[in-house]
Amino acid sequence: MSDAQTPPIRLVGVGKRYASTKALDDVSLEIGAGTVHALVGANGAGKSTLGKIIGGLIRPDEGVFEVDGRPAKYATPADARKDGIALIAQELALVPHLTVMENVFLGVEPRRKGFVARRRMQQAFAHLVAQWGFKLDRDALVGGLRTADQQKVEILRAVACDARVIVMDEPTSSLTHVETQTLHEMIRALRASRATIVYVSHFLDEVLELADTVSVLRSGRLVRTAPAADETEASLVAGMFGAAAEAEHFEKPEHATGRTVLEVKGLRREGVLDDVSFSIREGEIVGLAGLVGSGRTELARAIAGADPIDAGTIRVDGEERRIRTPADAIEAGIAFVPESRKKDGLFMELSLASNTTFVDVKTFASRLGLLRLASERARTRTLLESLSVHPPQPSAQVSSLSGGNQQKVLFARWLFKQPRVLILDEPTRGVDVAARAAIHRLINDLAARGAAILMISSELEEVLGLAHRVLVIRRGAIVREFAADPPLGDVMEAAFGLTGATA
């Protein structure tokens, strides 16, 4: 297959329906060879669905999807792969118990008489790695690799089967800044070799930096396709949310001067947390900034009783609490919204009502121990409506909601009783701009009502915008503390350990 032949992808009037909602409606698009084509849109706008159609993972209900000018009907992603189309999904699809090399050649192993020709595979692998300049241990088990390295494996897998079109769905959502840069370099190298990249992303700055062409989607419809050079972050946001929307802004809360609610002293966990001490006042939002792996999530989990600690004390409202389990933390008035709502937060098969009331379901038990379901539904509906969850249907399965609404449901779980301490780990990850603003307002409201809030976010702007005070954590220790509105650059430098900052 020579590069000169590489033809474009073409979609005409493509539609896709899930149950009663239209995920995609009448989308027409052409993607040129050797370009990076970005798909942007709010959550639920249909960008992932479109990516999956191009990647051959799902088939459109309506319209025409052409590859090389021929209508393409892929039954499986493997069929698409044969046509040179590879999809790198948000959740990576690798076999954890196989090695890097085995994963790269999974399904396309060089064979001899039905057996895997290992020597030839090794040669092919060496060739690939040299060609792309990746540093990857051939024999390492994929399950033990960092996410960024797993992503490299996925990319090698795609190029190993001569993929000319590679669809990447939110490839950088779990990568650090440096890893993102590395990924972008790879993408540019792929483009230079005439491969076509379809890049689905939330991160508008990345899109503008990387893409040749951008398609903006809103509510399943294509708003426009334009050269990236003609767009700005503001114009993309306007396209994603219609004329009324503007770029997100953070409200500036006033200084909190209440009494101390949460007091953490000398918290230690071997190899993870190193003598962490800090306190949070009533009504105060404290931002915890740090790189991935700096111990910020671990600190949150330790206070919430999710992980054991080796030493240290935690006081809530002046009273020392022995926190060994999440149940102890909840008893002490500490609420924890974890990083991954799917893995650690929600019960996907259960209803909104069950998810919302899960922690405080006891309050709905009658004297005989029977749950008053009607009252549970009514309270849930009121609460979900106040958080503008859409739809606020207590009996609906939580898996039927969009990411932003799911996150609101997870928040709602802790709002039946006003928590004294609220710990938020990435409260707006994978959430669209409107839901994000709503969650920011909610965090502010909770603080105004007297909660002490500890917030973690990978997006420094978010932390700085909301927090009354910012703590920087690095290698498990708090290395620096800033008052409200510190310069972003200073916080970054402290997080990277660039300045001579000490605790």
Place this chain on the structure above:
Amino acid sequence: MTTDQQSAAADPAPSAADRGARVAAGLRAARDYRVRAEHIRDYGIIVVFIAMFVFLSLKSPVFLTRDNLLNLLYSNSEVGIAACAVTLVVVGGNFDLSLGGIFVLSGLLAAWVAVHWNIWLAFPAALVAGLVMGLINGVLVTKLRVNAFLATLASSLVFFGVDKAVSGGLLITPGSEGAGDQHEANIFTFIGQNRIGGQNGVQYKVIIFVVIAILLQIVLARTVFGRHIYGIGGNREAARLSGIKVDRIVIATFVIAGLASGLAGLLEASTQGSGSPGDPTSQALALAAIAAVALGGTSIFGGSGAIWRTVIGVLMLGLITNGFNLLGVEDFYQDIVRGGLIVVAVAIGSLVERRT
């Protein structure tokens, strides 16, 4: 109290116009209603059950008689009791293959206690035995972190082994030695062989099955404990982070399954008039119970399901036997039909899961 008042205040008395709008919305919803794949998965089993029921009613004059229907419940009550209880274990994301072992050993111990100690202690003995065996399973699975499948497979072997050792491979029959012992035999067999209100009443076993099914349905669907079981089966880590003492709940489900299997074993021993040294029927009990759970549409991976589903599963398996007998079809086709039915039911469930 305050919440009720609030919701009443927030919901003013509906005006006629409101009501009209609501009816209109209802009609629109009814018109837009379509049968979707999820509905086939969720409620298909009821349709199939009703279809089988109607078919047998038309085909056999005997089927739709009180005696036959009671008999259907009677002969499936032991499996039914065990299946309803193991539903809690399965919804909680676990598995229990040891029901057969608990079943046979509890029945045997009841008979042994009746013969060697006191006839009246036989009944609590079986229940305590079931409870203890369930507790062992629960502790193995939670505290020792043994995979539930393997833990209960192994414990099942042990339970059957103890059964053989105690029985020495022979039936233990209370009241089988000497005159005057007939009285003891009557006590032992009373609950398994008699009916409430004389010859034409309902069998005690049927009543026990129905009561337990209703009780467990309420426990799973309407209590805090039940809600926690769903949570643990659906997302164990999320349940833990929500302050649930996961191990305790899981152990409780195993204890309930053990207790119920002990009761089922007691009923079986009472029906037979003796404790058995283990036979293929008792070995098959665990599989029959799990099959009924799966057939009813409860997810074998936990997090969703219901007791009423299991009851339907049990009755469908029972209907097959009953129908084959009534229609005079060869016995050996039964298991083929049963197996096929389970495969179809589970396959539909997972196909729908994949599509959505």
